Each structure stands twice: as structure tokens, then as C-alpha cells.
Amino acid sequence: MKIKRLLALSLMALLFVGCAENGQGAKKKMMKSRYQSVKMDQAQLLMKGKNRTSCTVCGMKLPMFYKTSHAAKVDGHQEQFCSIHCLLNTINQGKKVTDMQVVDNETLKFIPVNQAWYVVKSNKPATMSRVSKYAFKDRAKAEAFAKKFGGEVMNFEGALAVAKEDFKK
Amino acid sequence: MRSIILLLLLLNLSLAEDLSSAKVARLIKKGAKIATKLCDQKQLVDLLGTPKEIEQHLTKSKPCGDLNTKHQHALAYYLANRQEHNQTTSHIDVPTDAKCPVCGMFVHKYPKWSAEMIIKGRQYYFDGVKDMMKYYIFDGDFPYNRSDITQINVNDFYTLKAIDAHMAYYVIGADLFGPMGDELIPFESREEADNFMRDHNGKRILRFKEIDAQVIMQLDGHSL
Numbered sequence: 354m355k356i357k358r359l360l361a362l363s364l365m366a367l368l369f370v371g372c373a374e375n376g377q378g379a380k381k382k383m384m385k386s387r388y389q390s391v392k393m394d395q396a397q398l399l400m401k402g403k404n405r406t407s408c409t410v411c412g413m414k415l416p417m418f419y420k421t422s423h424a425a426k427v428d429g430h431q432e433q434f435c436s437i438h439c440l441l442n443t444i445n446q447g448k449k450v451t452d453m454q455v456v457d458n459e460t461l462k463f464i465p466v467n468q469a470w471y472v473v474k475s476n477k478p479a480t481m482s483r484v485s486k487y488a489f490k491d492r493a494k495a496e497a498f499a500k501k502f503g504g505e506v507m508n509f510e511g512a513l514a515v516a517k518e519d520f521k522k
Numbered sequence: 523m524r525s526i527i528l529l530l531l532l533l534n535l536s537l538a539e540d541l542s543s544a545k546v547a548r549l550i551k552k553g554a555k556i557a558t559k560l561c562d563q564k565q566l567v568d569l570l571g572t573p574k575e576i577e578q579h580l581t582k583s584k585p586c587g588d589l590n591t592k593h594q595h596a597l598a599y600y601l602a603n604r605q606e607h608n609q610t611t612s613h614i615d616v617p618t619d620a621k622c623p624v625c626g627m628f629v630h631k632y633p634k635w636s637a638e639m640i641i642k643g644r645q646y647y648f649d650g651v652k653d654m655m656k657y658y659i660f661d662g663d664f665p666y667n668r669s670d671i672t673q674i675n676v677n678d679f680y681t682l683k684a685i686d687a688h689m690a691y692y693v694i695g696a697d698l699f700g701p702m703g704d705e706l707i708p709f710e711s712r713e714e715a716d717n718f719m720r721d722h723n724g725k726r727i728l729r730f731k732e733i734d735a736q737v738i739m740q741l742d743g744h745s746l
């Protein structure tokens with residue numbers, strides 16, 4: 354009888370130790386998410402088909418770089434890019450690029466580029482570049498962002514000219 | 523009755539063969555660890571030949587101090603495998619449709635920055651050492667059995683030769699940027715890494731085992 358109880362006790366002890374070890378082993382390392390990232394359901398994905406979550410130029414995951422995402426009709430087809438860099442890459446190929454859009458960093462919705470105010474060269478990370486460019490529909494929001502994180506507020510043409518510098522290297 | 527014995531014999535033989543290839547893979551992995559931890563890397567470069575020949579050299583020249591025979595055996599297999607690999611692939615050959623499993627980027631557009639990993643015989647390509655290390659370190663984001671990794675290669679930044687990631691010297695903080703920004707830039711020798719660091723204002727040289735979650739997150743601009 355005593356032996357049985359001892360056995361049961363030691364079994365329980367073993368189980369307990371086992372659980373404690375499991376608890377420790379379950380602590381997995383996770384990356385910190387990028388500043389540009391949003392969750393899949395927060396991202397507006399404008400293309401259709403199985404590649405709709407990837408930048409049409411470089412292949413990068415669009416929700417991962419969403420806050421710098423751009424979109425345009427290219428030869429009539431809807432395309433979406435991770436950044437102004439990959440949009441410019443498409444323009445440089447001499448394709449017919451119309452209906453250009455950019456993500457408004459306040460609402461996380463797409464707006465036409467001619468309504469956007471870009472904060473260029475803030476200390477937030479850049480996508481496909483060393484110089485970051487984040488767009489806002491509301492100029493006051495852009496100014497506030499620049500005050501907080503540095504950078505200069507300019508329109509789409511200004512931001513595009515800065516992006517062009519990366520192609521000269 | 524005889525056929526059954528024959529069948530059993532055959533089964534036994536095939537099993538034995540399977541075991542030996544798995545055993546070699548284990549030896550190579552163990553050898554890689556020994557090489558990074560215990561050896562004078564410069565002396566290892568010249569050790570060429572079959573595992574047996576290399577073992578003889580190791581006994582004579584002792585580039586890793588006094589190793590027991592088991593360790594020496596593993597190291598010899600690792601070195602023989604490395605040389606074979608270096609001869610067959612001069613640089614990492616990236617297929618045009620390969621996408622980085624971390625960020626999704628097409629890897630072939632930036633071949634010199636690429637890195638590769640072989641897991642259970644399947645090849646994975648990365649647009650840079652940084653993303654490759656993310657795939658290696660962050661088991662919460664990328665769950666798979668790390669012991670299934672049989673090979674990790676990076677390109678020597680000067681020669682573009684594919685080298686074993688465990689053996690490379692990595693420069694961080696330099697003024698040269700990969701497609702994903704700040705990178706770990708790999709070199710086969712300490713001298714190359716030193717030269718690069720001088721020419722490009724590098725901050726530090728790291729070995730494979732010194733690269734951890736903190737190093738990677740800091741390269742991505744996260745302060746810790």
C-alpha cells in the first residue's frame with residue numbers, strides 16, 4: 354500500500370516537472386514587427402488572384418510594408434507596390450501608368466497621389482530605400498508626423514524626385 | 523524459408539545504408555560545431571582530401587588542439603563535405619522564381635546578397651543574411667525543426683564564392699546597404715572582413731554564433 358502511494362506521488366512529481374519544462378520550452382522567439390506592417394485584414398489589397406498580397410515588382414509581402422504601399426493601373430491592369438521605389442521602377446520601364454494611389458497613414462486607406470502630403474526622410478524605416486517616405490491626406494497630420502519623427506513635407510512630385518535619386522547610383 | 527532470409531538480409535542492408543547517410547549528416551553537423559568552436563580557422567583551409575586523409579592531417583597538425591577520436595572523425599567528415607560543396611557550387615545559384623520566405627522578395631534580383639538554407643533536402647533562398655538569420659533565430663515566427671537544417675550558405679562579399687555560414691566573418695554597421703537595408707556582410711576570412719570594415723566604416727565583426735535576436739532587431743532599427 355505504502356509503495357503504491359509512493360509510486361503515485363513520484364509519478365505526480367514527474368508530471369509536474371515535465372509540465373514546468375514544457376512551459377519553459379514553449380517560450381518561442383518572435384520578431385518585432387516592422388513599423389510599416391499592418392495585419393492582413395487591415396490592408397487594402399487592390400489586385401485579384403493568388404499573388405494579390407505581393408508587390409508586383411519585387412515580390413515583397415504587401416501587408417508587411419503596407420504603410421509605404423502604392424498602387425496604379427499599369428497598361429490598364431491594377432497593380433500594387435510595396436513602395437514608391439517599385440512604382441517608379443514601373444514608370445521607368447516606359448509602361449502606361451495611370452490612377453496612381455498611396456496609403457494615407459492616418460486612415461490606412463488608399464488616396465490619389467495628387468491629394469497626398471509626403472513626409473520624406475523621417476527617422477522611421479524606409480522601404481526599398483535609405484530615405485523613408487510616408488503619405489498623409491491631411492497636411493496637418495503630415496506636419497505633426499514630421500515634427501515628431503523628423504523629415505520634410507512635400508507633394509507627390511517632390512517625393513518622386515527624391516525616390517529617383519536611388520536609381521542614379 | 524530461404525527467400526525470407528534473403529528478404530530479411532536485403533532489408534537489413536537497405537536499412538544499414540539509410541542509417542549511414544543519416545549518420546554522415548549528423549557527423550557533418552557535429553563537425554561544423556567543433557570547427558567553429560575549437561579550431562584555428564586559417565589552418566583548416568588547407569586541409570583537403572578524403573575524410574580519412576583529413577583525419578590523418580588532424581592528428582599530425584592539431585589545428586584544434588587535442589581532440590578525442592570521435593570529435594576528430596566528425597570534423598574530418600565536415601571538412602571533406604565542405605570542400606566538395608565548394609567545388610561544385612562557386613556561388614549561390616538562385617532560381618528566378620525563388621522568393622524569400624521572410625519578406626517575399628524575389629531573390630534572384632540581388633544575387634550577391636543572397637543566402638541559402640537546406641532543410642530536409644529542400645532549398646530556401648533569402649535576399650540577405652539578415653532575413654536568413656531571422657528564419658533561423660525566430661522559432662515563434664518560423665516554426666520548423668532546426669536540427670533538420672543540413673547546410674547554410676552565404677556569399678563571400680568580395681569573391682562571391684558560396685561559403686558555409688558557420689565559418690563566415692560578418693561585418694555590421696558598414697555604409698553599404700542591401701535590398702533590405704542594414705545587413706550582415708559575410709567574408710570567408712578575417713583579413714577580408716578587416717579590410718572591408720576599414721573601407722566601409724564597419725562597426726563590428728561577428729561570427730555566426732554571436733548573431734542573436736538582439737543583433738538582428740537592431741539592424742532593423744528597433745532599439746532594445
